[in-house]
Amino acid sequence: MSKMLDGKVAIVTGAGGGLGRTHALYLASKGASVVVNDLALEAAEKVADEIRAQGGRAMAIAASVTDEAAVGAMVAKVTDDWGRIDILINNAGILRDKSFAKMTIDDFRLVVDVHLMGAAICCKAVWETMRAQGYGRIVMTTSSSGLYGNFGQANYGAAKMALIGLMQTLAIEGEKYGIRVNSLAPTAATQMTAGVLSSESLAALDPALVSPGLLALVGPEAPTRTILNAGAGHFACANVTLTEGCYVGGGADAGETLLAKFEQVSDRSGEIVPAYGFTQAEREVASAQRASDGAPA
Template sequence: MPLNGRVAVITGAGGGLGREHALYLARKGARVMVNDLGLDAAEAVAAEIRAAGGQALALAGSVTDAEAVAALVERTLADWGRIDILVNNAGILRDKSFAKMELDDFRRVVDVHLMGAAICSKAVWETMRAQQHGRIVMTTSSSGLYGNFGQANYGAAKMALAGLMQTLAIEGSKYGIRVNCLAPTAYTRMMEGILPEAQLQALDPALVSPALLPLVVEDAPTRAIVCAGAGHFARAYVTLTEGCYIGAGEDAGERLMAAWRQVSDPTGQVVPDYGFTQAEREVASAQAHAATPD
């Protein structure tokens, strides 16, 4: 029971992947607050956990509603006194090609995925800082990391969650807060019609949830992006190539085109510790070039 004594809040946990997350973390010893838009769905999952001998509560509310999220956090703290784990799982799809997509559908998807995760993370942040312990998991996607036809809104929101993870991990490090991303591939209602039925059957959501465990235990990493589906697990990285110095001048763009292969060469690429690494390398390259006689 590696999560014995820990308290987890899971959004969008009334069905699909969120339900599997809730059942899995409960089996590992966590007390689970099950959140979903519908109370009946959330309570059904909480009842499953209790029937199996675990501890669970259910509370309905949208992750885009800051007051509802605050009530969720208050109820969890009132009953269990702490929040150790937040899994930002709630999400929606409004798939269409960008040419046919209404901007309202773009905003709605970004609102639920990105703003919902930000609202929930903000709501638990001070509690985690005060207890010097916290584990936050953002749900990103290959659609955000690599793109997918018809998912400009979803992909934009999911890539934004990776950026949110990067900064919260840096800001939370001295308070024992570790923040990571999970990129799942699972057969849920959101996946119907996207893949052939035979492939969907291999993508049991239960096969994704074990990816949560290394991200929420005591010695969890931070700033990791874990890709999981069909029992397969991998890591994704945002890297920076070594590049080369081009300098200034009217023909800088043309010289960059000529050096494009060198600029793109992955040999020697790094995973930056923080965003300013890019600026540091650029300035160092310029200074080194200035100090080197032609």
């Protein structure tokens, strides 16, 4: 069996059960030393024991991803004991599903705090270590609920799409330091999805069928800024794209002109995946310049 991750140290948050557990076991099977993080130490220890029983190296650490001090202490312990941190899997999360009409702002804030701020806190804690060693692999856990929306998950969807924005910028900033940042959008039968999916779907969506996707995202030849969708053994990639669009200009009738040209503006045939956010502005200025020069915009 391939040991592509021999010598690498990985932290998996929310790894005491469900998808985090299968992630931890999978990374260990590929040779990584795994830090099993969870709110509950007992759950983390059970997974760490599983890894050790299979001949791997594991460390269980209880810490909330929203607690900067606890996350900082975890990272310090890992670097003190194992010398480096190569991989961070931001997996910890919660659900507070309700329609937006019934959702409280506290429910919204809590979900954003765990998913988005928890990932940001963990990324910040390992960032300098990865920069100094010139190597790092970070995976955000996004969701189709964020990418495409889902009824009753305004809080969860907002947090999960925000993680894509975090991925995009960290990938750009980390590139020269050998840090590659990607996202995984899993569909898996876990405690979080038990009341959402049918029994037949849950049977097909074994979390262990998602975890192999990590190898493509954290291996030596990993891409960066990739969104990998995974479930039931099926894998696909999602992209945030930009259409070619067209120049409309200003003036009192600009809105009406846009409406008339909206089919061209939204035409996806020439869409691209921008290399960075400023691509939009560059394209807009170039289009305006061509129009002022009398060339087709």
